[in-house]
Amino acid sequence: MTLVHRLSPAVTADAGVLGGKAHGLVVMMGLGLPVPPGFVIATSACRAFLRDGRLPGGLEAAICDMRPAERVSVRSGAAVSMPGMMDTFLNVRPGRGVLEAVAAVFASWHSPRATSYRHLHDIPHDLGTAVIVQAMVFGDRDEHSGSGVAFSRDPSTGAPSPYGEVLFGRPGADVVSGRTATRPLAELADREPGVWAALLDGLARVERHYRDVCHVEFTFESGRLWFLQVRPGGLAGRAAVRVAVDLVDEGVIDRATAVRRVSAAQLRAARTPRIVAARVLARGLGASPGVAAGRIAVTADRAARMAPDGPVILVRPHTSPLDMHGLAAAAGIVTTVGGPTSHAAVVARSMGRPAVVGASALTVDPGAGIVRVDGRSLPEGVLITIDGSGGEIVAGPAETVAGDADPHLQRLVGWAAPV
Amino acid sequence: MTDLLVLHTLRCLGFTDLARIADASGLPEPEAESRLIDLAVDGLVTRTAGPFGGWGLTEAGKAADARLVAAELTAAGARDAVVGAFEDFLVLNPELLDLCSAWHLRQVDGVATVNDHTDAAYDGRVLARFADLDRRAEAVCGALGAALPRFGRYRGRLAAALARAEAGELEHLADTTTSYHNVWFQLHEDLLVTLGIPR
Numbered sequence: 001m002t003l004v005h006r007l008s009p010a011v012t013a014d015a016g017v018l019g020g021k022a023h024g025l026v027v028m029m030g031l032g033l034p035v036p037p038g039f040v041i042a043t044s045a046c047r048a049f050l051r052d053g054r055l056p057g058g059l060e061a062a063i064c065d066m067r068p069a070e071r072v073s074v075r076s077g078a079a080v081s082m083p084g085m086m087d088t089f090l091n092v093r094p095g096r097g098v099l100e101a102v103a104a105v106f107a108s109w110h111s112p113r114a115t116s117y118r119h120l121h122d123i124p125h126d127l128g129t130a131v132i133v134q135a136m137v138f139g140d141r142d143e144h145s146g147s148g149v150a151f152s153r154d155p156s157t158g159a160p161s162p163y164g165e166v167l168f169g170r171p172g173a174d175v176v177s178g179r180t181a182t183r184p185l186a187e188l189a190d191r192e193p194g195v196w197a198a199l200l201d202g203l204a205r206v207e208r209h210y211r212d213v214c215h216v217e218f219t220f221e222s223g224r225l226w227f228l229q230v231r232p233g234g235l236a237g238r239a240a241v242r243v244a245v246d247l248v249d250e251g252v253i254d255r256a257t258a259v260r261r262v263s264a265a266q267l268r269a270a271r272t273p274r275i276v277a278a279r280v281l282a283r284g285l286g287a288s289p290g291v292a293a294g295r296i297a298v299t300a301d302r303a304a305r306m307a308p309d310g311p312v313i314l315v316r317p318h319t320s321p322l323d324m325h326g327l328a329a330a331a332g333i334v335t336t337v338g339g340p341t342s343h344a345a346v347v348a349r350s351m352g353r354p355a356v357v358g359a360s361a362l363t364v365d366p367g368a369g370i371v372r373v374d375g376r377s378l379p380e381g382v383l384i385t386i387d388g389s390g391g392e393i394v395a396g397p398a399e400t401v402a403g404d405a406d407p408h409l410q411r412l413v414g415w416a417a418p419v
Numbered sequence: 420m421t422d423l424l425v426l427h428t429l430r431c432l433g434f435t436d437l438a439r440i441a442d443a444s445g446l447p448e449p450e451a452e453s454r455l456i457d458l459a460v461d462g463l464v465t466r467t468a469g470p471f472g473g474w475g476l477t478e479a480g481k482a483a484d485a486r487l488v489a490a491e492l493t494a495a496g497a498r499d500a501v502v503g504a505f506e507d508f509l510v511l512n513p514e515l516l517d518l519c520s521a522w523h524l525r526q527v528d529g530v531a532t533v534n535d536h537t538d539a540a541y542d543g544r545v546l547a548r549f550a551d552l553d554r555r556a557e558a559v560c561g562a563l564g565a566a567l568p569r570f571g572r573y574r575g576r577l578a579a580a581l582a583r584a585e586a587g588e589l590e591h592l593a594d595t596t597t598s599y600h601n602v603w604f605q606l607h608e609d610l611l612v613t614l615g616i617p618r
Contacts, residue, residue: 112511265532320604325467341513341520346516
């Protein structure tokens with residue numbers, strides 16, 4: 001049995017052996033996309049490690065034979081996606097460092113957090129993870145470097161235009177952490193036209209291959225683009241419906257496939273009311289579903305004071321227990337940093353309030369009582385509307401549309417009806 | 420002398436009502452209120468009226484609390500022990516947040532759906548993971564209580580929240596002001612304040 005596979009289009013092993021992430025890398029290489037060179041240690045090696053408590057015999061020699069680059073990343077990648085649950089090591093030097101990092105990633109399969117995740121998501125505990133060892137590429141190399149994430153279509157609406165975020169001059173970890181304000185993906189077009197063209201070409205190719213919307217992670221180093229991950233699908237609700245219907249119109253899939261792809265849960269989600277807005281002020285992650293409109297308050301104290309006079313949207317960098325009274329008083333919550341497990345997200349869901357988190361384009365100035373976005377200043381008291389499903393924030397009141405009126409949904413439902 | 424018990428309890432609760440301050444500090448309500456009024460006279464806490472009103476610290480109160488808590492930590496010679504326990508706490512924290520998210524939102528066919536608590540098997544699975552995490556949290560709370568006795572109250576409050584949830588009052592996991600999540604978050608805040616780490 002082969003323990004180590006060099007990443008190359010010639011690899012034929014499936015995701016059960018290589019893990020989902022490495023399998024995606026092999027697919028991208030087969031499509032001619034640039035992927036940093038490296039190799040993958042099969043899930044069977046992890047199972048042996050978990051059984052015997054040590055790395056399997058021959059693994060060290062097999063890794064040496066691969067002649068790892070001078071500095072590598074060592075990443076987990078199970079057959080079933082378990083995002084962020086296991087360890088990742090960056091800037092590892094060859095030799096013992098690589099072996100130790102591989103063992104640490106294997107061991108992190110049994111970390112309590114990963115174990116909890118498998119319990120909650122019905123993932124078998126004996127699968128084990130593959131480990132990907134790849135040459136590092138540096139998003140912070142120079143002014144023509146950076147990192148980002150991109151969807152081949154808008155993940156909020158399903159509209160057929162790429163959507164994502166980019167950080168210039170920064171490594172990929174900064175994009176994922178949510179601690180640094182990112183820029184809209186389209187800024188690549190002006191600043192790095194070569195990277196932008198290569199990215200669009202890559203997104204088109206992976207879409208054609210998977211016959212579905214795709215999500216990629218990428219880094220560009222000195223003007224050269226590298227793809228680090230691809231994942232097909234993953235859109236929810238009306239966005240998933242629109243993609244399925246558009247792909248039929250584009251001749252990529254047939255109607256039966258479109259109907260099969262959109263689950264009953266997706267259809268239910270597609271029916272929840274959503275904002276319809278031509279102009280979105282900013283966008284974050286939808287963290288607690290529903291639409292809320294109200295006047296901006298930038299501190300919890302102000303929210304509590306303003307709330308008796310009508311609905312308030314509390315806009316904060318992030319929240320803590322010090323903000324509880326404001327969270328309780330607000331009709332909706334927006335944070336500029338933080339993800340779906342942040343304090344604001346958890347509290348908003350517990351109270352059934354719509355919430356958008358990680359709206360990084362907004363800046364909150366509590367001293368001045370102002371929210372800034374794209375050179376605009378929105379003082380406290382200004383009306384905004386938020387959509388806790390799609391993560392949109394719009395100025396003023398916004399029309400909402402129940403899903404049943406959505407033309408894409410109507411067509412899909414029509415195809416599903418018995419002839 | 421400033422009443423650190425009530426001042427610091429309110430500092431970690433944030434902004435809240437008398438009943439919760441009394442409960443979290445282990446004092447009868449009239450006693451807690453009397454101490455709050457003394458603190459208000461000193462300009463350290465303030466009460467806001469109105470439907471969303473309650474008690475909170477002033478800037479002077481936050482500064483006084485930070486100073487007193489730092490002095491207490493130094494006097495007890497407990498910094499290293501609290502730093503160690505905080506590191507262990509940070510290992511558990513993301514898992515706790517995962518569990519709270521799983522309690523409120525459930526992935527159904529790839530869609531994040533509000534958990535409507537009609538699937539007892541799913542809820543039971545989440546509850547079992549809370550209980551598993553709690554066993555590991557017990558060690559962290561024990562180390563903290565040994566280092567600085569005032570941390571001892573968290574163990575009892577976390578255990579009480581979990582016991583009520585296990586007895587069928589499921590809102591005590593992540594949906595009430597005395598829920599497991601809320602007590603946990605207060606402990607997190609307490610550790611940050613005690614060690615002087617900005618959030």
